[in-house]
Amino acid sequence: MNIQFLGAAQTVTGSCYMLEANGTRFAVDCGMHQGNSEIEKRNADTEIYRPGDIAFFLVTHAHIDHTGLLPRMMREGFKGDIYCTPPTRDLMDIMLQDSAHIQEMEAEWETRKQSRFGKRKPVEPLYTMADAQSAVRRLRPVEYNAPFEPAPGIRVTYKDAGHILGSAFLEIEVTENGTPTRLVFSGDLGRPNQLIVNDPDHPARPDYLFMESTYGDRDHKDSENSRAELAEAIAYSHSHGEKVIIPAFAVERTQQVLYTLHMLWQDGKLPADMPVYIDSPLAIRATEIFRKHPRFYDDDLKAAYARGEDPLSLPNLRYTLSSQESQALNGMKGSAVIISASGMCNAGRIKHHLRHNLWRQGAAIVFVGYQGVGTPGRKIVDGAQTIRLFNEDVAVNAKVFTIGGFSAHAGQSHLLDWVGAFQHKDMEVFLVHGEEKAQTTLSEKLHERYGLTVHVPTYMEEVTLKPGRTMLTAPDESRAHPRVDWEFLLGDTEAKVAMLRQRLAGVEKRPWVEQVDIRDRVADLNREILSLLSQV
Template sequence: MNIRFIGAVKGVTGSCHLIEFGDKRLLLDCGMFQGKDDELNYQELPFNPADIDYMVLSHSHIDHSGRIPLLVKKGFHGTIYCSRPTYDLCEIMLLDSAHIQEMETEWANRKAMRAGRPLIEPLYTQDDAKRSFKYFKPVLYEQIVNADENLTLRFNDAGHVLGSSIIEMWIKEGQDTVKIVYSGDIGMKEKPILNDPAVIESADYVIMEATYGNRLHEHIEKREKELLNIILKTVLRGGTVIIPSFAVGRTQEIIYELNKYYDSHKDLDEIQLSFLRNIPVYIDSPLAAKATEVFQRNAGVFDKEAREYLMRGDNPLIFANLHFTQNADESKQLNFSDEPKIIISSSGMCDAGRIKHHLKHNLWKKNNSIIFVGYQAEGTLGRRILDGAKKVKILGEEISVNAEVYNVEGFSGHADKNGLINWLMNFKKKPVKLFIVHGEYQAKADFAAEVEKVLGIECIIPEYDEVYEIKANNMVEEVGIEKPAADGTLAEEQFCILIRELKSLKALFEHTLKQLEDSLGSQPVSAAKCNSINNILLDLESDIVNLSMLIGK
C-alpha cells in the first residue's frame, strides 16, 4: 500500500493524492491548480484516470474538486464519494468552472487567430462537467460506507465550508488494516453557520493541511466588529465597499453575519443603524446566488445557532437590503451609480469573474474600501493588492490603488496553527506519521517543527510525485466503533449516545410536525411542495421501519 502526492505539495492548490492498495486505486481530491501554478492543469496527468476505482472528495472548493470533469473527459469512471452538500455545490461549481474555461479559451483563441497562432482547447467543457455528475455518490456525515470489502469510509464535518469533510479510511490489504485520515481543509471553530471540525480519535497515518500552519488568526469576535466598522466608515464618507469573496461559503457567512448584526446592533446607535440598514448590499455573482440556494437546501448540517434562526421561522440568509444581481447588465449598472453600497463579488482571489470589473472601477477612488476576507494565494491579483501594490493591471488597463485596503482575517475558512494543533491533540494514540500538505513551504516546515515539539509525531512534507509506503501498525480498533467491549457488544457509553440521538430526533420531529400544522392551517400549500413533503415522509417512514427492525433483532 502506498500514497503518492501529486497536488497541493508546492502550495495550496491542486489537491490530489493517490492511494494504491491491492489492485485498487483511490484518489483523494482532484483539484485545480490556481494562481502561479495554473499552467500545471494542462500537464499530462501523472496517472491514467481510467485506472482509478474511487475518489474521496473532501469538499467542493475548486482547488479540491476542479479537475474532476477533466478526469472524466480522460476516461475516469469510478465512484466519487462525498457529502450531500458537497455534491450539491459541485453541481453548480463545476459547471461554473467549465463555463470559465470555455470563456477564457474563446478569448485566448480570438487573440491567437489574430496573431496567426494555433488554437487551444478548453481544459474541459460544461458537457464534461455534466457527465461527471453521474459518478458522484453522496453519503451522510458519520455514516459507515463500505466501498468494497477492503475499503471502508466515514465522512465527518470539517467545518470549513458547507459539506466539507474529514475522511476516515480503513484500508485492508491481506490480513492488515490501515486507518488513514485525510483532513481535507480544516475549518476554524465557531465559524458562522457551520459546526466545529469533528474530533477524530485514531489513525495510523494522517494527511493534513497546514495553510495557516505558522500563523494565528486574530480573535474571531473582532471580525464582525472590524468588518462593520470599515463598512460604516466607508459608506458614511459616500464610498463603496468591495468585498472579493468566494462565492461559496464566505459570501453566505458574510450575509449571515450582516443579518445577525442588523438583528442585534449592539454597538450602533439608532441613526447609524437605520443608515446602515438602507445601504444596499449587492451579491454580484450568479454562482453565489445559486450557492445560497444550496445552503438553504442543506440546513440539516447547519450549526445550532443557524438552526435556531430557522426554528424561529427566520431565514438567516435573507434581509431587507440584500439584493442578488440578476444579470451582467445589472452588474455593470452598479458601477455607474455613485450611491454608497456594498458589493460582494467573486472570485475571492480576484483572478476571474465580475470582481475584476468592480476593482477596475473602484480601486482608484480613495473614498472606497476593499476588504479581503479570505486567503490570497501567491501570484493572484488579490495577493498583489494585499501586498501593497500601488498599481495593478486589470483587464488590460493599469489601475492605481487609491482605495483603502483591509484584510479582515477572522473569516478565514482555515484553522490557524493553534486550531490545527488542538485538532491533532484529540488523537488518543499518536499517528505513526503525519503527512503535511496544502500550505506554502514555510507554513508547512514551521508547523512540522511545532508538531514534533509539542506532540512528538513524526512529520513528512512530501515533494511533488513522492511515493510513501504505508504499513499496518495494529494501532486502530474496529471500523466505526473505537472501543468495542471484549465480547463485541456495545459499551454502555455508546448505547447512551444512540438513545440521545433518538431523543433529539424525536424533539426535531415534534417541532417539524407543529411547523407543518401551523403552516397548513394558515396558508395554501402548493401541490409541488405537498409532493416534496410526502416524498421525504415516505423515505423517513421506510428508514424508521428499518431502524425498528434492526433494534428488534
C-alpha cells in the same frame, strides 16, 4: 500501500492524493491548480493521473481547488464513482458547470485572439459543460458517520470537518494481508465556533494523518473583532459616499458575510440607505443550496430560523444575475456593499469592480479569505502600490481591510488542539495544503508538543507506507518544478532590442504617423518593463 501527491504539496491548490492499495487505484480529491503560469499548466498535465486506471474518487468538499479537475478526468477516461456528502453533491453540480462555462469562454476568447494573428486552429478548453455534467452524474452521496466499502479491503467513513456546508475529513482503513492501516485525510479543516457549520469532529486514532496547514503559522482574529472591522469598513466608505468591495468565494464565504451583515443590520451598524449586492450568479445559486440543507446547520443557525429569522437575507439585499446588471454597479453613484467573485481577485466580476474602485480614496476593499501567492488579492494584501488589471496599472488608493476572522480554515492553535485529541507516539503526519513557511512552523510545533514524526511532501512525490519504515521517493524535479532559464530569456530580450535598434534607420524614413505608432508601442513596452521592475 503507495500514495503520490499530485497537488496541494507545498501549495494550497490542486488537492489530489493518489493511492494504490489492494490492487485498487483511487484518489482523495481532484482539485484545480491555481497560481502562476507554471502551476496552472499542471491542469492540462493529466497523463500523470492516469484517469482510466482510477477506480473511484473520495471528495472532501465542493471547493474548486478540491474538485475542479474532475470534469477533466471524465474527458480523459475516468469511469468510476465519485463519493461525497449530499450538500457537496449539490454544490458540485453548480460549481463544476460554472467552472466548465469559464473554460469554454476562455478558450473561445483565446481562439478569437489567436485568429487575429492568423492562427486558425481553435483552442481546446480544459473541459466542457458536457464533461462537467458527466462528472455530476457520477456523484454518489454518502452520509456522515456511515462506513462503506467502495472496494474490497478499503473502508471509508466521512466525518464533519466543519469547513463549509457538507465538508468532510476521511477515515480510511485499508486491510492488506490481514493487517489494517488507518489513514485520516483532513481535507480543509474548519475552526471552532464558525458561522453556519458545526465544529469539526475528531477521528479515531490513525497510523497516518494527512493534514492541511494553510494557517499553520498563525491564528485568526476572533469573530467579534471581525464583525467590528467589517462595520468599520462600512462606516468608512459610507461616510465618503464610496463602495465597499468584498472579494468572496461563492460558497460559504459569501454566506458567512451575509450572516454577519445581517447581525450588523440588527445592531444598527448597516446604514438603511446602503444597498448590499451579491454580484455572483454562482453565489446566488449556492445560497439557495444552503437553504436546501438545514439539517447540516449548527445549532445557532437552526435556532435563528426557529425564531422566524432569516440570517441569509437583508432588507436592502439585491442580486445581480446578468453581466449588464453587474456593469451597472460600476456606474452607480453613492455607497454600497458589493460582494463578488473570485475570492482571490484572479478572475470574474471582481476584477471589474477593483478596476473601478481600487483607485478611489474613500472606497474600501475588504478581504475575508486566503489570498494565494501570485494572485492580485495577495499583491494588494502585501501592500502593492499598483495592480495590473486589464492591461493597465491601477493605483491602490482605497483603504484595504484584511479580516482573518472569516476564514473557514483552522488556525494554528486549532490545528494543534485537533491533533492533540487523538495523537499517539507512533502516528506519522504529512502536512499538505500549505505554503512553506506555514508548514515549517507547524511541523516544528507538532514535533515539539507531541513528539510526532512530520513529513512535508513536494509535488509529485511518492510515499510507501509501512509503519515505522515510511519511504519517500523524490519526484522528477524537471517535471515537478521546471527550471527558469534566465540567461536564455534575458538574452532573447536583449537580442530583440538589438534588432529594433538596427532597424531604427529604416523607421526614421517612414511617414511621421507611422513613426508615432511605433514610438507608442515601444513606450508601452517600456511601461511593461518598469511595472515588472517594481515587482522584482
